[in-house]
Amino acid sequence: MKNFWSIFNFAWGNVGHSALSMTFSTYFMVYVTTAMFAGVSKSQSSKLIVMITTLVFAIRIAEIFIDPIIGNIIDNTNTRWGKFKPWLIGAGVTSAVLIAIIFSGIFGLSRFNATWFTIIFIPAFIIFDVFYSFRDVSYWGMIPALTADSHERSLYTASGNFGGLGQNIVTIILVPVVTSVTYLFTGKHDEGQPGWTAFGVLIGVAAIACSLIVAFGTHEKKSALREVTKKKTSLKDMFWALSHNDQMLWTALPYLVYGFGNAATTGLMFYMFKYVMDKPGLFWITGAIPTIAGFFTSPLYPVINKWVTRKTIYSVSMCAMIVAYLLLIFSTDNLAVVVTAMILYYVPQGFIFMAVILTLTDTIEYGQLKNGSRNEAVTLAIRPMLDKMSSAISNGVVGWVAVAAGMTGTATAASITPGGITLFKAVAFWAALILHVLALLIYIFKVKVTEKKHGKIVDELQRQLATEGISGEEDSNRLAASHVAQPASEGLLPLASPVDGTTQSLADVVDENGKVGVAGKGIAIQPTNGNIYAPFDGHVVVLFTTKHVIGLRSDDGLDVLIHVGLGTVNMRGEGFINHVESGQSFKKGEVLLTFDRDKIRQFGYKDTVIVLLTQGKQVDQAHYTSEATVHHGDNLAKVQLK
Known part of the structure; x- marks a missing residue:
């Protein structure tokens, strides 16, 4: 395969980034509720947890509306190193350094000075969030610049998703690393601040290394379709083009709905093992299953997609997740049933992600043909923007459920009331189930850009370019x-x-x-x-x-x-x-x-x-x-x- 090394390096680029993403979007609130305010009184720590939850939610929602602007800035970037490389390196290094600082409790201020902690945390978080977005948008925005062929795009997307095993590795090593380092420094077998600090540094180093790999290991390709749209796009033109790309909007909506449900479930999964099942030592299963699955789903997707349409892959995958929710709703005390549900829940996610990101990528040419405007990074900024919205919901929901259900601090499974468990299941499983069903219906009936239609769109675009x-x-x-x-x-x-x-x-x-x-x-x-x-x-x-x-x-x-x-x-x-x-x-x-x-x-x-x-x-x-x-x-x- 002539593009093997480019695809290989692209995959590595997402290993560190997906590890950073999972660390922050899913486990930041676990860190906040269990270790960030260790030593602070319970009443004070509860107030600080609510404050952090509210701040994170508000800031992330505000940042959501900046992502299309970030995409537009990247689209208008024109350097001798290309459009994406400067952002992959600069933003990648900055966000990685900041994640380590945040997981240090802002150098320990979270436990000793709430005022100064809050003053420093807010700008640090905003800067992290913005540069994280620049890095994320530039990474996935590269795909249409690396190839315009729908099948080759599926290979890059599959490799990027395979690189997503970084997030599963995080789940596997989280507890062992945090507890081991904490024991080394304090002699206690728990998840303490030293362990979380070391974990943040480890993730930051991995993210920097992988940003450099993808930046120097891939190269943008020149094409007439890209060259003809080199002129800078104003914010007004950008928003007009996005609002008139109906297929991009219909692809984004079910992904957002799915993301809300999925983020709530994923964020609360640790609490299920620790407070509902009383088996926190088995939490590694939720990392092992998707990690193993990733070795098969990512390389299998392009093969399956040659014979089965994206829409079919998406639909079957969503149905499997719906079955998983039903199993978790009615049985969390049977380990065999829970493991089966974990398989049905985590394995299809790679297929769903690839189907959505490929459809969004193909809407770039759809929008170019329909509106005469090609917005690569802007269109693909929609996906991280939606992920950010889901993450905001996850952080908010996790913090709220943890406090409302009593799943904070020194609480144990024995201290959780039946009402707390009912509340937990209502949010983590019932609400998510309804959202998944809704996402499936929207995608089936409203998304029209299939692989075959995209091929005809590209053919028509290039015919116009050549003929004119x-x-x-x-x-x-x-x-x-x-x-x-x-x-x-x-x-x-x-x-x-x-x-x-x-x-x-x-x-x-x-x-x-x-x-x-x-x-x-x-x-x-x-x-x-x-x-x-x-x-x-x-x-x-x-x-x-x-x-x-x-x-x-x-x-x-x-x-x-x-x-x-x-x-x-x-x-x-x-x-x-x-x-x-x-x-x-x-x-x-x-x-x-x-x-x-x-x-x-x-x-x-x-x-x-x-x-x-x-x-x-x-x-x-x-x-x-x-x-x-x-x-x-x-x-x-x-x-x-x-």
Whole structure:
């Protein structure tokens, strides 16, 4: 696989980040309610817990509305290192350092000086939250910059989700690390401040290392679709584009609803093992199950998705989680039932995440086609924004339930009342169950951007770009310069045959549906082999992600579009191999593409090669060859531009 190392490094980039995310979004409130205010009186600690819960909830909700702005800032970033790398490094290091400081209780102030703790905690948390968002948005926003192919995007997304095992590792090592370090410093076998401080430092170091790996181990690719939208986007234009991308909004809504329920359940899972089941030592199960599952779900998703649609994967996964909730509602005293529920609850989450993130990614091209605006980082900022909303709910709910149910400080399972357990189940399971059912229904009936539809959208976008001769400001300037430097463009421009075969008039071409005639100016060739050669010296204007169409521009300023096969867009690149990339220069006679003629026919399509002149009214006249048979390099046409 030519992109193996890029995908591998991308996966590592999320190991440290997902560990940091899980540490803060899920276990910060556990730390707050169990160790942050150790030594403070119960009444005072309860007040401080409520204060922290309220502050975190309010700040995170406020930060939510900044995430699209963060995405817009990233989208408007243009450096020689690319759009995302500066944020991956700078924001990644900053947020990692701050997580260690926060988990130190702001250097111990939480236990000795509540006033100064509060004064420092608020700005530290805001800065952490903002830079965490910059790092998160830039990471997932890279996917459409690394590839525009839907299948390759599934590989990157799957690898990123596989890198999410960092959050499961956190769950596994949390108790052992915290208790071991605490014992080392205090001689007590509990979750004390020394252990939490060491844990925060460990997570911070891992997050920094992984940010550097993804920053230096992946590279953005140039493409006409991205180059044409290099102009800066104002906040007004950004919000207009987002509000008019209905499929992005319908994809986001069920993920948000699902996230609310899932965040409440995940945040309260530790309390179930400690206060409901009285088995805190078994909490590692909730980390082991998704960790093991991650080794299978992430690599399996792209394989399954080749045969089963995203919507089907999402629906089956959601149904499994619904069954898990039913098991937890009616039986938390049977370990076998609980483990079964944990499997049904955690295993599908990777599939759900990948289905949603891929759908959101595909809505980038949907929005570009519909609104004429391409918002990569902004669109993918929606997902971390939704996660942040869920995290805010989780932190708020966990703190409230812990206090209301008496699950704080030195409380034990024996001290929890039946009313407390009922309250716990109502929030952690019943409410979450209802939200999951609602999310499933919304996704099934309102999300319309399927893999097949996305392929057609990208095909249409790139067809527009190639046909209209759009390839970005840089190419336009280069073309203008070439016309000045090369007066030959004012005469007849030569076009050689890009393939061996027999020639055919466009009017006589019969497509895969039996329709006669192809619109446009050009000529068709029935190939005798599967190689497409460069018909002149020039560069690639656009290479379709489905690889069956390539747009070229000669050094003399002639634009052509070579379309391999009829109906082959539905093959999604299978059977095609590109030997050049968008923007790459070539010499006449170089192999640009290879295609499997037998596979095309196996799919039921035709392998006819169409050569189109794409400069419309700029083409004054074209003289096509009268030869019935041509070899690559032979004269195919001479074109006069106005």
